[in-house]
Amino acid sequence: MLEIAKADIVARLKFDNPWWLSVSTEKIQYEDKPRRTYFDSFFKSISDKSVRRAIVLMGPRRVGKTVMVYHAIRGLIDHGVDPTKVLYLSLETPIYTGLSLEQILGYFQELFSHKRESELFVFFDEIQYLRNWEVHLKSLVDSYSEYKFVATGSAAAALRLKSNESGAGRFSDYILPPLTFAEYLRFIERDDELIEVTTLDEKFGAYDYVARDISELNVEFINYLNFGGYPEAVFSKSIRENPSQYIKSDIIDKVLLRDLPSLYGISDIQELNRLFTTLAYNTGNEVSLEKLSQSSGAAKNTIKRYLEYLEAAFLIRRVERIDQNAKRFKRAMCFKVYLTNPSMRAALFGQLDPDSDAMGSLTETAIFSQWQHNKQIELYYARWNSGEIDIVHMQGSSQKPQWAVEVKWSDRPYVSRGELDNCVEFVRRNPHISQPLLVTSRTISDEDTEYLGVHFDFRPAAIYAYTLGANILRQLNSSHAKSQRASTFE
Secondary structure (H helix, E strand, O other): OOOOHHHHHHHHHHHHHHHHHOOOOOOOOOOOOOOOOOHHHHHHHHHOOOOOEEEEEEEOOOOHHHHHHHHHHHHHOOOOHHHEEEEEEEEHHHOOOOOOOOHHHHHHHHHHHOOOOOOOEEEOOOOOOOOOOOOOOHHHHHHHHEEEEEEEEHHHHHHHHHHHHHOOOOOEEEEOOOOHHHHHHHHHOOHHHHHHEEEOOOOOOEEEEOOOOHHHHHHHHHHHHHHHOOOHHOOOHHHHOOOHHHHHHHHHHHHHHHHHHHOOOOOOOOHHHHHHHHHHHHEEEEEEEEHHHHHHHHHHHHHHHHHHHHHHEEEEEEEEEEOOOOOOOOOOOOEEEOOOOOEEEEEEEHHOOOOOOOOOHHHHHHHHHOOOOOOOEEEEEEEEEEEEEEEEEOOOOOOOEEEEEEOOOOOOOHHHHHHHHHHHHHHHHOOOOOOEEOOOOOOOOEEEEEOOOEEEEEOOOOOOOHHHHHHHHHHHHHHHHHHHHOOOOO
């Protein structure tokens, strides 16, 4: 049996790294695509030589990890890095199967006479396809202190598990979530047309925004719910016309049918699939282990494990429940589940229109999708016999509610104030909570409405989603920039 010749592997490396043979002004794949808001902080991490760690870029499938890697390569070359000091390869490519990272790196070193003390940038895309990748990557980080290694992967559960087990002190996890609504509008070049900046809160570094045309903004918000979390869908008309095939077959099925079973040894794939389908249909609603067990036919302990797997794969997010006095339950049998990307529900059960029955829960899912870009904020929902509050933030040290949001896709509560009785009760029981309490609407904006002694701020859900995403990512980039030491290119 013939083995793949070294010359063929080197030829493939040259094919995957066209910048080696071209001048730096030549185009690099995807460089014309807009950059994720995360790019600046990601590039800072790559260019910072003071931190001797590999960067492990993980996240759901099809959120732009590979594109961001190509953007980083373009940035390195634009900052004067010799193109022959940048290596990219996708371990999903069959010719690399069976090769270790050390072997491939050796071919690269030999090709350009790179030394151990050279400053190289090495990108391993889809690294989960290499068995024991974490052992190999850790060895490279230890052996080549001047090299910067970046690994990406879509099997997020596998990457998170392995990086925590074997990469302590050697890997820096970097998570790329789906597009925010603000990023979506920027990608389609309608943000300036539809959004206006009003004020800046100097204390928190946060901006307020208003809609120039709320009707048009809501049209794009519906599009965002249907397909807008995925950059590829934003730019491809064929995917937009049939997002169910793209999202379900290429994203959901690969995770449920391949990534999770191979990692955790799941034997009953259909059982896992039934559970996920149930959760996706009920996104934004309260569920319980008892009812999930009944509907899926799986034991409660199995359900618990599956929920952990689905969270590790960035498919769902669980939110814990508190009561009307903001007290957590000792035994939390009920909780809410949100899809990390609302577009997954549309792919499974059909696209939404403004009057769809699921718009309320999908609006709530979209709001939580923006919040997943901030890992420091702990969010809960409050539920008791006579009412519910959709989002409650608890202050860390005191564990008292700091602020709350009631999410609606309706203007009715602005007129029928009795629908706000649950909010009034919660505020009276928890006087520490900030006022005005925010209530999202479909079109209504009113910053100071009073009802039964409680002040409310009505804001369209689309504007609130935009404001969250824009401010969270601005603060992420700002805090990252402050924490970074002087990098190679500054």
